[in-house]
Amino acid sequence: MIKKNSEYLINRKDNQYEVVIGLEVHAQVLSESKLFSTSATKFGAEPNTQVSLVDAAFPGMLPVINEFCIKQAIKTGIGLNAKINKRSVFDRKNYFYADLPQGYQISQFKDPIVGEGKVILDMPDGQKEVGIERLHLEQDAGKSIHDLDPQNTFVDLNRSGVALMEIVSKPDLRSPDEVSSYIKKLRSIMRYLGTCDGNMQEGSLRADVNVSVRIKGSKELGTRCEIKNVNSIKFMQMAIEYEANRQVDLIEEGNSIDQETRLFDTKKNETRSMRSKEDAHDYRYFPDPDLLPLEVSDEFINKLKSDIPELPDDKKKRFIDEFKLSPYEANILVSDIDTAKYFEEVVAKMGKNKDIKLAVNWITGELFAVLNSRNIEISQSPISAKNLAILINLIKNGTISGKIAKTVFELMMDGNKDPQKIVEEKGLKQQSDPKALEALIDKIINDNREKAVEYKQGKEKLFGFFVGQAMKASGGKANPQLINEILKKKL
Amino acid sequence: MSDITKQSLIELVENIKNKKLSSMDVTKAFIERSEKSKELNAYITEDFTSALDKAKKFDQKPNLDLKLPGIPMAVKDLFCTKDIKTTAGSKILNNFVPTYESTVTENIWKEGAILLGKLNCDEFAMGSSNETSFFGNVQNPIDKDLVPGGSSGGSASAVSGQLTPITIGTDTGGSIRQPASFTGTVGLKPTYGSCSRYGIVAFASSLDQAGPMAQNVKDCALLQEVISTYDSKDSTSIDFKRNQYSKELTNNIKGKKIGIPKEYRVDGMPKEIEDLWQKGIQYVKDCGAETIDISLPHTSYALPTYYIVAPAEASSNLARYDGVKYGFRAKGENLIDMYEKTRSEGFGAEVQRRIMIGTYVLSSGYYDAYYLKAQKVRKLIKNDFDEAYKKVDAILTPSTPSSAFKLGEKTNDPVSMYLNDIFTVPVNLAGLPGISIPAGHDAKGYPLGLQIIGKAFDEQNILNIAYAMEQKINFKNKITDWWIK
Numbered sequence: 005m006i007k008k009n010s011e012y013l014i015n016r017k018d019n020q021y022e023v024v025i026g027l028e029v030h031a032q033v034l035s036e037s038k039l040f041s042t043s044a045t046k047f048g049a050e051p052n053t054q055v056s057l058v059d060a061a062f063p064g065m066l067p068v069i070n071e072f073c074i075k076q077a078i079k080t081g082i083g084l085n086a087k088i089n090k091r092s093v094f095d096r097k098n099y100f101y102a103d104l105p106q107g108y109q110i111s112q113f114k115d116p117i118v119g120e121g122k123v124i125l126d127m128p129d130g131q132k133e134v135g136i137e138r139l140h141l142e143q144d145a146g147k148s149i150h151d152l153d154p155q156n157t158f159v160d161l162n163r164s165g166v167a168l169m170e171i172v173s174k175p176d177l178r179s180p181d182e183v184s185s186y187i188k189k190l191r192s193i194m195r196y197l198g199t200c201d202g203n204m205q206e207g208s209l210r211a212d213v214n215v216s217v218r219i220k221g222s223k224e225l226g227t228r229c230e231i232k233n234v235n236s237i238k239f240m241q242m243a244i245e246y247e248a249n250r251q252v253d254l255i256e257e258g259n260s261i262d263q264e265t266r267l268f269d270t271k272k273n274e275t276r277s278m279r280s281k282e283d284a285h286d287y288r289y290f291p292d293p294d295l296l297p298l299e300v301s302d303e304f305i306n307k308l309k310s311d312i313p314e315l316p317d318d319k320k321k322r323f324i325d326e327f328k329l330s331p332y333e334a335n336i337l338v339s340d341i342d343t344a345k346y347f348e349e350v351v352a353k354m355g356k357n358k359d360i361k362l363a364v365n366w367i368t369g370e371l372f373a374v375l376n377s378r379n380i381e382i383s384q385s386p387i388s389a390k391n392l393a394i395l396i397n398l399i400k401n402g403t404i405s406g407k408i409a410k411t412v413f414e415l416m417m418d419g420n421k422d423p424q425k426i427v428e429e430k431g432l433k434q435q436s437d438p439k440a441l442e443a444l445i446d447k448i449i450n451d452n453r454e455k456a457v458e459y460k461q462g463k464e465k466l467f468g469f470f471v472g473q474a475m476k477a478s479g480g481k482a483n484p485q486l487i488n489e490i491l492k493k494k495l
Numbered sequence: 496m497s498d499i500t501k502q503s504l505i506e507l508v509e510n511i512k513n514k515k516l517s518s519m520d521v522t523k524a525f526i527e528r529s530e531k532s533k534e535l536n537a538y539i540t541e542d543f544t545s546a547l548d549k550a551k552k553f554d555q556k557p558n559l560d561l562k563l564p565g566i567p568m569a570v571k572d573l574f575c576t577k578d579i580k581t582t583a584g585s586k587i588l589n590n591f592v593p594t595y596e597s598t599v600t601e602n603i604w605k606e607g608a609i610l611l612g613k614l615n616c617d618e619f620a621m622g623s624s625n626e627t628s629f630f631g632n633v634q635n636p637i638d639k640d641l642v643p644g645g646s647s648g649g650s651a652s653a654v655s656g657q658l659t660p661i662t663i664g665t666d667t668g669g670s671i672r673q674p675a676s677f678t679g680t681v682g683l684k685p686t687y688g689s690c691s692r693y694g695i696v697a698f699a700s701s702l703d704q705a706g707p708m709a710q711n712v713k714d715c716a717l718l719q720e721v722i723s724t725y726d727s728k729d730s731t732s733i734d735f736k737r738n739q740y741s742k743e744l745t746n747n748i749k750g751k752k753i754g755i756p757k758e759y760r761v762d763g764m765p766k767e768i769e770d771l772w773q774k775g776i777q778y779v780k781d782c783g784a785e786t787i788d789i790s791l792p793h794t795s796y797a798l799p800t801y802y803i804v805a806p807a808e809a810s811s812n813l814a815r816y817d818g819v820k821y822g823f824r825a826k827g828e829n830l831i832d833m834y835e836k837t838r839s840e841g842f843g844a845e846v847q848r849r850i851m852i853g854t855y856v857l858s859s860g861y862y863d864a865y866y867l868k869a870q871k872v873r874k875l876i877k878n879d880f881d882e883a884y885k886k887v888d889a890i891l892t893p894s895t896p897s898s899a900f901k902l903g904e905k906t907n908d909p910v911s912m913y914l915n916d917i918f919t920v921p922v923n924l925a926g927l928p929g930i931s932i933p934a935g936h937d938a939k940g941y942p943l944g945l946q947i948i949g950k951a952f953d954e955q956n957i958l959n960i961a962y963a964m965e966q967k968i969n970f971k972n973k974i975t976d977w978w979i980k
Contacts, residue, residue, distance in 0.1 A: 057595060061815040063588065064575045064597060064694040066729050096811050098857070102830055107814020157830070159819070288857035290866060293700035293808050295730050 012179030013220060014252045020220040021255075023248040024228075025183055025213065026175035029190060030168050031200040032144070032208040033076045039143050039167035040067030040110065047206045051149075051160035059165040061105035066294050069094075073167040074298065076199040077117050077141050078308050080169055083193045083315055084136050086121025088305050092140075094295045098288040103146035103159050111170075113289040116140035117298065123193065124317060125185040126335050134186055135174030144168050169200070175214065175225065180241035187211070187237050188339065192316050195341045210235040215247045217255070226251070227261040231268050231275055243268040247275045319344055327351070327360045336368055342383045343367075353393035359400045366396055370413055386417045395423040402483060408432050436483040438490065441474075444482070445490050448473045459495055467491065499524035500657040504566065504714035505741075507660055511557075511564050518557070518565025521660075522550035522609060525567050529611065529658045534978040535634045537653040539572045540580050541612040549609040561607030562721050569659040571650045572613035573620055574600045574705070575694040579610065583696040584618040584628040584646075587816045587823045587841030597694025598729070599663060599705045599722045606721045611659055615649030618843045619813065620670055620698040622646050623915040626906055627845040635678055636974050637941055640902045644674030644895075644915075650708050651678040655972065661709045661718050665695060667702045668801050669895075669919025672931035675708055676894035676944025679933040679972035681715045681961070682708045684919075686951045687926035688733030691726030697812040699805040700731075702923040712932065712962040717741035719954060738955045746963040749783035753947075753960070754887035758794035759918060761896060767937045768893050775891055775934055775945045775964070782963040787887055791879040796872045797921040802913060803856050803869035804924070809846075810853025816841065848909065877925040884950050889957055892918050894931040894944035918946060928954045932961045933970040940973055 014021040038045060041058040058065045081088050095113040096106075118139035125132045146164035150157050171190060177183050191202035191209060202209050211234055216226035231247060234240045246268075251261050265284070266275040291297075314322070316338045323334040337347045350363050371392065375382060395412060398404045404412060404427055415426045427433050435441060448470060449456050459466040474487045499521055502510070510516040526543045546567055553565040575581045575593035582588045596604075604610070617627040625633040625648025633648040635641040636656035643652040647664030651674030654662050664671040666684035675682030683706045690705040697703060707718035720741055725734040755776060760769070776786050818824035818837030825840050827833025842850070856865035883890065896917055905912040922929040927948055934945040945964070949957035 060820055062593070062595070062821070063581070063583070063591065063696045063815070064593075064692070066693055068728060068730055098811050098814060100814065100817060100834055102817075102819050105815060105820055107817060108811055286859050288811070288854065288859070288862075290807060290811070290857055290862070293731075294697075 012181065014217065014248055016252060016256050019256070021217045021248070021252045022220045022222070023178060023244065024175050024216045024218060024225060025177035025244060026228075027173045027177065027183065027186065027214070028212040029171040029173075029187070030210050030212075031080075031171060031190070031194060031202070033073050033141075033167035033169055034198055034200050035070065035073050035076060035167055037070055037072075038165040039070055039073050039141065041165055043165065045166050049162055051158070051162060053162065055161040055164065059105065059161055061107070067110060067292070069295065069298065070167065073141065074117070074300070075308055076167075077139060077169055078300065078305060079197050079312060080171075080194060080199045081118030081121065081139055082309055082312055083197045083199075084118070084121035084123060084139065084171070086136055086139065087119035088300070089115065089117055089119055090300055090302070090305070091115065092117040092298045094141075094292045094298065095289045096292045099285050101145065101148075102157060103148045103161070103164065105146065105161060105164055109143050109145065110292055110295070111142035112140035115297075123186070123189050125182060125189055126331075127182065127185060132182065134176045134182075137172040137174050139169055139171045142168050142170055175216075180244045183213070183240055183244060184237045187240070189316075192339050192341070196313060196315050204236055207235060211240060213240055213243060215244055215251070216261070217248050217251045227263050229261065229263065229275070230265045232265055232278060234268050239268060239270055242273055243275055246273060250275065316344075329360070329364060333364050333368070337364070340382070342381060346382050346385065346389050349389035350393045350396070353390045354397055357397075357400065359396060362396050362399060363393070366392060370410070374417065386420060387413070388420050391416055391420060391423055398423055398427060402434060402436055402485075403427065404432055404434050405480070405484060408434065408480060432481060434483045435478050435481050436486055438486060441478075441482060441486055441490055442494075444477055445470075445474055445487070445494055448477060449494060456495060467495070470495070500528045500660075502660070503710050504660045504717060507566060508562075508564060508717075511566070512559045518550040518553040518567075518609065519547070521565065522546055522567040522611075525611060525657075525659060529569075531979050532656055532658050535636060535652050535656055535658070536631050537615055537633055537649045537656065537658055538569065538612045539582055539584065539615050539628075539630045539649070542579055542610050543612065546609050546611050553607065553609065558607060562717065563603065563606040563608040565607055565609060566660060567609045567611045568603070568661055569611040569614050569650075569653055570600055570603075570662055571616050571647050571664045573616055573665050573696045574663065575696065576600055576610065576613065579613065581613065581696070582630070583620070584616045584630060585842065585846070586629040587837070588696070589629065589823055591822050593694070595694060598691035598724065598726045599695065602722050602724055603663070614647075614653050614662060616664075617646035617648065617670075618846050619696065619809070620646035620665055620667055620703075621809070621845050621849055623669070623673060623912050624900070624902075624905065625649065625674070626902065627843050629843060632902055634978060635899055636978070637678060637899065637972075638939075639977055641899045641941070642677065642902055644677035644899060646670040647674050647682070647708065651675055651680055651682070654678070654680045654708050654710060656974065656978075661707065661714055663705055663718070663722060664708050665698075665703055665705050666919075666923065667698050667704075667805060668923050669916040671706045671708060672894050672919050672929055672944070672946055673915055675931045676933070676942065677899035679942030679970065680708055680710060681712055681930065681932050682706065683715050683719055683930045683954070683958070684922065684928060685719060685723060685954055686733075686928045687923075688731055689723045689737075689928070689952070689954065691724065691729040691732050693726055693728040699808040700812060701808060702801075702805055704923070712930075712958060712965050713741055713744055715930070716744050716958045716962075719958070723954075733952075735952050740955055740958055743955055744962050745959050746782070746966055748779070748960050748963045751779075751784040751889065751956075751960065752887040753779050753784050753786045754789035754883050754890040755786050756789050756791040756794065756883070756890060756892060758791050759892045761917060764896050765937075768896060768943065771935045771943050771945065772891075772893050778964045778967040779891060779960065781967055784960070786891070789883045789887060789890070791876075791883060791921070793872065793875045793879050794921055797876055797924055798913060798917055800869045800872045800876065801916070801920040801924060802852070803865050804873060806849040806853030807857050807866050808853070810850045810857065813842070813846070813850060845909075873924050876921055880921075880925045880927060880948075888950070889953075889960055890948040892946045892948065894918060894946040898937040898939065898941035898943055922946075922948050927951055928957055930957050930961050932965055932968070933972065934964070934968050935970070936973070942970075942972060
């Protein structure tokens with residue numbers, strides 16, 4: 005089942021290089037309050053309005069674990085098919101920075117809450133498994149703002165103490181496309197679980213990208229560089245491409261790679277050294293004495309397991325089995341939870357005599373086109389799932405033709421109108437009364453006697469002419485199938 | 496009643512309840528004596544005016560059902576008090592006024608007590624003589640130029656000198672029991688998790704514990720009853736059934752088994768300490784208890800373990816004092832320069848020393864050899880006590896290896912200073928309760944204390960033993976009021 009993805013290699017004169025990538029994804033836990041305090045976590049609030057005494061590290065203030073965040077992390081672990089550690093420890097990661105009020109970040113070092121797991125990527129030429137090393141919980145830092153004043157730096161502590169999940173992958177990724185697919189898959193799983201909104205613009209999902217290169221076929225890992233805090237898939241791909249080529253160039257020139265932390269400059273599209281291994285912080289990790297080791301029972305974990313909704317992989321399998329979708333179609337529909345929800349609602353509202361194929365085509369065709377052109381999410385769709393289902397049923401039961409349906413669809417977008425009403429109001433209902441159609445066709449044949457004779461003598465191409473005339477005469481509303489049948493009979 | 500300040504807490508409470516005294520009488524008396532006692536330098540911040548206001552208010556509508564009705568008291572300046580400056584004895588918090596109240600002090604005010612002021616202490620509770628305070632050293636009421644012990648030196652001095660009827664301190668390695676011993680007063684370090692750490696300026700989080708300090712055991716028991724509560728704001732607070740310590744106090748300790756650990760007979764211990772200990776053994780026997788020789792084999796590792804664990808935690812706990820958010824800030828060329836200047840100027844020498852030690856023992860490459868090993872030894876020390884408590888109900892030791900020393904005598908010799916805590920630190924490392932009671936005097940007439948160590952959550956038992964012994968010992972503190980002109 006695990007198939008090798010088409011290779012992404014960097015070619016030089018005599019050598020082919022393979023790129024090895026591992027990601028540390030920082031996903032903000034979807035939670036109304038912070039990891040160790042009750043402050044709110046809303047995005048975009050006025051600076052320093054969501055800060056408690058704990059978040060600002062006032063003397064004598066103590067962290068208290070937010071149980072909801074623990075549940076969210078465990079749920080995510082379950083979604084990553086990972087081992088949930090019944091005992092985990094919060095450690096202090098010590099360093100000084102103005103936006104780190106405590107002078108340390110509470111994180112998990114040796115004993116994370118979630119251990120090894122895996123996710124499956126659907127690549128164009130097959131599936132690929134990516135190992136998860138661990139998931140741990142930690143606090144976010146505040147934000148230093150350097151560009152508001154020439155002399156001073158301002159600090160916003162709204163984000164200070166917000167819960168993050170750091171999801172560390174194994175160095176299993178081999179190309180920018182796999183990285184893109186991996187991030188999308190993680191995002192999809194977490195959005196299904198409701199544990200992270202995955203909003204990259206708001207910084208809810210960002211990653212440190214570890215890149216190394218090696219001669220194709222080599223078993224040993226090369227020296228890696230870590231590109232810090234990249235906040236879009238596009239930038240990750242650009243950064244990897246730049247960094248891998250930089251490393252290859254160095255090796256080709258006979259140099260070695262220095263293990264270091266680098267920054268990706270999005271304007272110049274290049275990575276720059278931030279600090280070398282020698283300058284690396286000594287974080288002096290030690291267990292936070294303000295917090296006891298976190299222990300969760302099997303019962304606690306099992307309760308969470310029973311609350312896990314159907315996840316994308318299972319949903320995809322079900323769509324394929326139940327609705328006879330192709331893997332490609334199923335993938336498109338399950339990758340985003342809102343799309344999957346929309347699709348399932350359309351299916352439900354179509355009732356007994358449903359045409360799944362038609363629904364898939366309308367969602368991935370007409371609807372997606374509208375969403376793309378308007379640059380909106382499916383959750384903001386101008387047409388509700390219910391109305392789309394009605395429209396599809398109108399096509400299916402012959403009330404309107406597919407062509408007319410497109411006209412109706414256009415009209416529906418203005419205020420999510422009921423397609424049934426549009427059809428009635430505009431008189432778009434398909435003419436399916438055989439008697440009326442027969443009369444109409446009789447008239448056409450009468451008016452075009454010569455052509456009818458030619459047809460009968462064998463000029464079959466003329467059939468299309470008659471269909472066109474009939475449709476035209478009916479204002480496009482005639483049931484094409486019936487027209488066909490009647491014409492065949494009459495000619 | 497001219498000698499209001501000589502009365503015990505229990506007497507004061509009784510007199511206020513019987514309306515023989517008003518809160519105002521009592522508050523005024525302690526304020527007057529405090530005013531006359533500036534030379535002790537026990538206070539960092541006085542809050543006398545508002546104390547008188549509160550006393551007046553109390554008397555207008557006295558609630559005599561409270562446990563500390565209208566009782567004035569000063570507290571160690573490590574407890575955050577709402578709208579009252581809280582310094583932790585440090586320049587770096589010289590201007591810090593909390594907007595919140597510690598749980599322990601909140602518990603006290605809820606029972607009717609009135610804040611007199613904030614008491615001097617070693618900077619961030621790091622010290623054994625109260626000489627590291629930014630606000631100057633504290634005098635021991637026992638004798639001029641004698642240290643009161645530390646870090647709760649201001650608290651011990653204030654109780655001993657009758658500037659406050661009772662007080663609270665914090666004890667990380669002996670900071671309640673050692674100064675109690677040096678000043679002839681009673682000090683209890685409760686079980687770790689008994690009193691909330693919320694709102695107490697942190698020194699070493701896994702060791703810090705607040706506790707009562709008083710003139711006698713019963714006062715101490717009453718205050719413990721007030722301050723010990725379960726608190727969800729402190730994740731290390733423990734929800735166990737707490738006794739009505741003063742109500743349940745009894746001097747009947749017949750049949751109790753008291754362990755005498757041979758490892759506490761340390762080299763170079765003065766004979767008078769050994770004699771005191773022997774007397775203590777006799778006292779408990781006289782009370783009908785039985786003494787049993789026990790061994791706590793890892794005792795000698797306690798001090799070095801403590802001086803790794805406590806500075807390690809402190810180095811991290813004190814990182815928040817960086818000049819960015821509150822407290823003292825020095826001007827700097829840039830962020831790093833501001834940090835360096837703020838912390839170099841804001842912290843005293845002893846605090847800096849401990850931050851350095853703590854940073855070192857947590858550094859990569861040293862962590863395993865120091866911090867991790869210390870944690871393992873800590874476990875062994877705790878196991879020693881667990882073993883011992885299979886055979887005994889409590890353990891009796893001296894509180895300190897010597898009586899109070901002169902100001903400046905040990906300031907240049909940190910190791911000799913640290914040795915003061917040799918009998919008290921194992922108790923913190925094991926998270927157990929320990930109480931120091933005055934048990935005699937040395938040749939110079941300075942008080943000496945005995946320590947009773949209990950099982951976890953067994954405060955009632957050690958209070959009972961202390962109570963029984965107190966009655967046998969009949970200790971009289973020799974306070975001459977030498978500082979009052």
